[in-house]
Amino acid sequence: MRSLDGSSKSSGNGHSASSLSSVNSFSSLASVDLGAPAAAPTGNGTASGHSANGAHAANGTNGTNGNGTGFSNGAGGGGSGGSKGLVLARQPLGSYMPAVRSAAATIAEGIATETAWRSGGGSGAGVGVAERVVVVEAEAEMAERPSETDFKWAQDDYNATTRTIDTWTFFTIFRTRLWLLDQKWSYPGGFTDAKRSERARSLAKYLLTSILELGPTFIKIGQLSSTRSDLFPAEFVEELTTLQDRVPAFTAAKARAIIEKDLGPVEELFADFEDRPIAAASLGQVHRATLFTGEQVVVKVQRPGLKALFDIDLRNLQLLAEQLDKGDENRDFKGIYQECASVLYQEIDYLNEGRNADRFRRNFRTDAPWARVPRVYWQYCSPRVLVLEYLPGVKISDKAKLEAAGLDTDMVARRATESYLIQILKHGFFHADPHPGNVSVDPRTGDLLYYDFGMMGEIVPDVRTRLLDVFYGIYRKDTDQVLRALVALQVIKPTGDNLSIRRAIAYFIDNLSQQTERQATIQAIGEDLFAIAVDQPFRFPATFTFVLRAFSTLEGIGKTLNPEYRFSEVAQPYAAELLQLQDANGQRNGALLLEQVQQQATELGQAAAAMPLRIARMEATMAQLEAGDLKLRVRVLESERADRRQGILQLATLHTVAAVGLLNAGVTLALAGEGPAGAAAGVCLGGAGLFGVLVVLGMRRVQRLDKFEKDMRG
Numbered sequence: 001m002r003s004l005d006g007s008s009k010s011s012g013n014g015h016s017a018s019s020l021s022s023v024n025s026f027s028s029l030a031s032v033d034l035g036a037p038a039a040a041p042t043g044n045g046t047a048s049g050h051s052a053n054g055a056h057a058a059n060g061t062n063g064t065n066g067n068g069t070g071f072s073n074g075a076g077g078g079g080s081g082g083s084k085g086l087v088l089a090r091q092p093l094g095s096y097m098p099a100v101r102s103a104a105a106t107i108a109e110g111i112a113t114e115t116a117w118r119s120g121g122g123s124g125a126g127v128g129v130a131e132r133v134v135v136v137e138a139e140a141e142m143a144e145r146p147s148e149t150d151f152k153w154a155q156d157d158y159n160a161t162t163r164t165i166d167t168w169t170f171f172t173i174f175r176t177r178l179w180l181l182d183q184k185w186s187y188p189g190g191f192t193d194a195k196r197s198e199r200a201r202s203l204a205k206y207l208l209t210s211i212l213e214l215g216p217t218f219i220k221i222g223q224l225s226s227t228r229s230d231l232f233p234a235e236f237v238e239e240l241t242t243l244q245d246r247v248p249a250f251t252a253a254k255a256r257a258i259i260e261k262d263l264g265p266v267e268e269l270f271a272d273f274e275d276r277p278i279a280a281a282s283l284g285q286v287h288r289a290t291l292f293t294g295e296q297v298v299v300k301v302q303r304p305g306l307k308a309l310f311d312i313d314l315r316n317l318q319l320l321a322e323q324l325d326k327g328d329e330n331r332d333f334k335g336i337y338q339e340c341a342s343v344l345y346q347e348i349d350y351l352n353e354g355r356n357a358d359r360f361r362r363n364f365r366t367d368a369p370w371a372r373v374p375r376v377y378w379q380y381c382s383p384r385v386l387v388l389e390y391l392p393g394v395k396i397s398d399k400a401k402l403e404a405a406g407l408d409t410d411m412v413a414r415r416a417t418e419s420y421l422i423q424i425l426k427h428g429f430f431h432a433d434p435h436p437g438n439v440s441v442d443p444r445t446g447d448l449l450y451y452d453f454g455m456m457g458e459i460v461p462d463v464r465t466r467l468l469d470v471f472y473g474i475y476r477k478d479t480d481q482v483l484r485a486l487v488a489l490q491v492i493k494p495t496g497d498n499l500s501i502r503r504a505i506a507y508f509i510d511n512l513s514q515q516t517e518r519q520a521t522i523q524a525i526g527e528d529l530f531a532i533a534v535d536q537p538f539r540f541p542a543t544f545t546f547v548l549r550a551f552s553t554l555e556g557i558g559k560t561l562n563p564e565y566r567f568s569e570v571a572q573p574y575a576a577e578l579l580q581l582q583d584a585n586g587q588r589n590g591a592l593l594l595e596q597v598q599q600q601a602t603e604l605g606q607a608a609a610a611m612p613l614r615i616a617r618m619e620a621t622m623a624q625l626e627a628g629d630l631k632l633r634v635r636v637l638e639s640e641r642a643d644r645r646q647g648i649l650q651l652a653t654l655h656t657v658a659a660v661g662l663l664n665a666g667v668t669l670a671l672a673g674e675g676p677a678g679a680a681a682g683v684c685l686g687g688a689g690l691f692g693v694l695v696v697l698g699m700r701r702v703q704r705l706d707k708f709e710k711d712m713r714g
């Protein structure tokens with residue numbers, strides 16, 4: 001449902017095509033239903049309403065009602081072009097039909113509700129051109145949505161062993177292809193940059209396809225990684241920003257079974273429960289329902305078997321991270337894995353999401369009453385089921401609809417930014433996934449409506465003081481001060497020697513001061529930061545990348561709503577206020593920032609004067625060492641050892657590929673029976689064993705080298 005794509009460059013509005021993923025189009029259709037029950041004003045709106053199409057349209061059992069517009073475009077969509085077609089092209093056309101029918105039903109409802117809304121909530125005025133565009137887009141998108149039978153992981157009989165083999169086959173192939181990327185000898189006809197980038201693109205597409213085939217865990221991690229230009233090569237990150245939650249919706253029967261297991265029979269809980277989901281994504285899907293008290297709610301149901309799948313996948317990913325850490329001392333893959341694992345497990349605990357929603361709502365109550373968060377109906381919740389107040393709205397990026405509702409889009413953009421500044425600077429608790437599908441606007445009041453509280457970020461409490469320290473450091477061009485403040489703010493996490501970090505910060509400060517105001521967009525600053533971070537012995541903790549992505553997304557949304565929007569303009573007075581930079585009359589005062597900064601500068605100057613002479617001398621010696629060629633010689637020796645180590649690892653990778661390949665072949669042959677197949681199986685398994693031993697020996701050599709390196713340093 002969410003695409004972590006705020007940093008995307010492609011769409012110019014902070015979200016790539018992926019943010020308008022299948023679910024968002026669902027949600028856009030759902031969200032135009034502004035509480036007005038579909039009045040079915042035109043001939044093709046008859047499928048709408050709570051139960052007219054409730055016959056499990058999403059699971060393909062039927063759902064053919066009222067879909068007069070459904071088949072004209074969508075049916076042929078199965079073999080869609082480009083990378084999208086990779087998974088789907090292999091599927092028979094017939095497998096799309098249920099999805100097409102479901103799309104048609106959804107579309108019919110969308111037309112009915114949208115038309116009703118546009119015409120003031122009643123008499124239909126026919127389907128306009130704009131609506132038809134929405135219809136066609138939604139049809140195409142839905143036609144691409146595969147069915148459950150097309151994915152191994154969605155099958156009931158999928159087991160841990162098969163999953164582990166599938167996962168490691170993917171890891172191994174990917175790593176080998178990644179390694180081959182820079183092996184000049186492996187390019188037939190000679191290496192050229194063009195050939196390399198072509199190969200890199202094809203590998204990125206393979207990555208995307210495999211992620212989709214491997215399903216929820218990998219889709220989520222892929223989406224998280226799509227914001228990490230600091231960690232992964234640009235080609236892959238770009239491809240990952242197009243990652244959509246193109247997973248099948250699960251059947252209403254399965255959704256009902258989960259609700260029943262956790263809470264009791266659906267009929268006893270709800271007066272009405274819509275079988276067709278209004279949104280579906282990798283982790284769960286959302287159904288509308290009505291309580292016996294008459295209140296409209298949404299029921300978020302988690303995908304069946306998700307926890308078990310996470311357990312297997314994360315165990316394998318942990319092993320992979322440990323292995324990768326041995327081959328790259330600048331990266332902390334284990335740390336990255338831990339961050340991912342904790343985010344993922346939090347996301348599948350819906351009780352945690354409910355608590356987040358409550359906290360988020362409380363925070364806004366006084367500071368921004370125009371930012372609304374749906375109420376949680378706790379008596380209907382479990383770790384896999386979340387029932388929330390139904391709060392429909394217009395998607396925040398949908399300028400046309402916001403204007404049609406008579407809203408000031410500039411005000412909406414400002415509110416979005418301000419609500420984020422409040423979250424981050426004042427509460428230190430923020431929505432870590434503000435893509436346009438997760439923020440809507442109430443067309444009657446202009447209130448912001450937030451959805452999806454599975455992924456929230458927290459910032460250290462003393463943000464204000466530390467931020468001032470950062471400003472002060474930048475103002476004084478004091479690299480050390482900025483470094484200390486950034487570490488304290490948990491913006492960077494040193495993983496090696498501080499020398500390179502200091503250089504990176506110095507470069508960044510210089511660069512920043514040379515940029516014109518227009519160039520200094522959040523997105524540009526983020527890109528600079530990430531570019532500097534590549535291959536550096538520090539990393540940005542997830543929280544920081546979430547903040548950056550949130551601001552970058554908001555900037556994109558702001559520009560969509562108002563081309564003149566500038567993040568810094570909106571943020572400046574607000575940040576000053578939040579940092580309590582007000583003069584005696586309560587006026588916001590930018591000059592006060594400088595005053596405070598100068599005051600701190602003086603304080604620090606006094607502290608520096610009192611600093612023991614010895615430390616000052618050490619500093620000076622360090623500076624000389626940095627500049628001299630002593631460091632240069634040490635570096636050469638280090639890099640020689642690093643080269644040797646890299647060579648051993650590459651060989652070990654090849655051995656791993658051979659071992660896994662032979663193991664695969666051996667197991668397949670062994671299953672085929674006795675006789676020649678059995679003998680061949682023996683040979684393959686023997687070979688696999690041999691290569692396995694070589695891998696272990698290689699790893700031992702690496703360990704010895706590492707130990708040597710450590711002793712040298714120690």
Ligand SMILES: Nc1ncnc2c1ncn2[C@@H]1O[C@H](COP(=O)(O)OP(=O)(O)OP(=O)(O)O)[C@@H](O)[C@H]1O
Nearest residue numbers: 001002027279281283284374389390391392437452
């Ligand atoms: N309280 C609500 N009122 C109205 N619509 C809602 C509400 N909650 C969710 N929706 C709709 O459902 C869509 C999906 O919701 P949400 O993002 O919470 O699902 P999700 O299951 O968390 O997704 P994921 O699997 O990615 O975690 C939203 O974009 C919105 O259109």
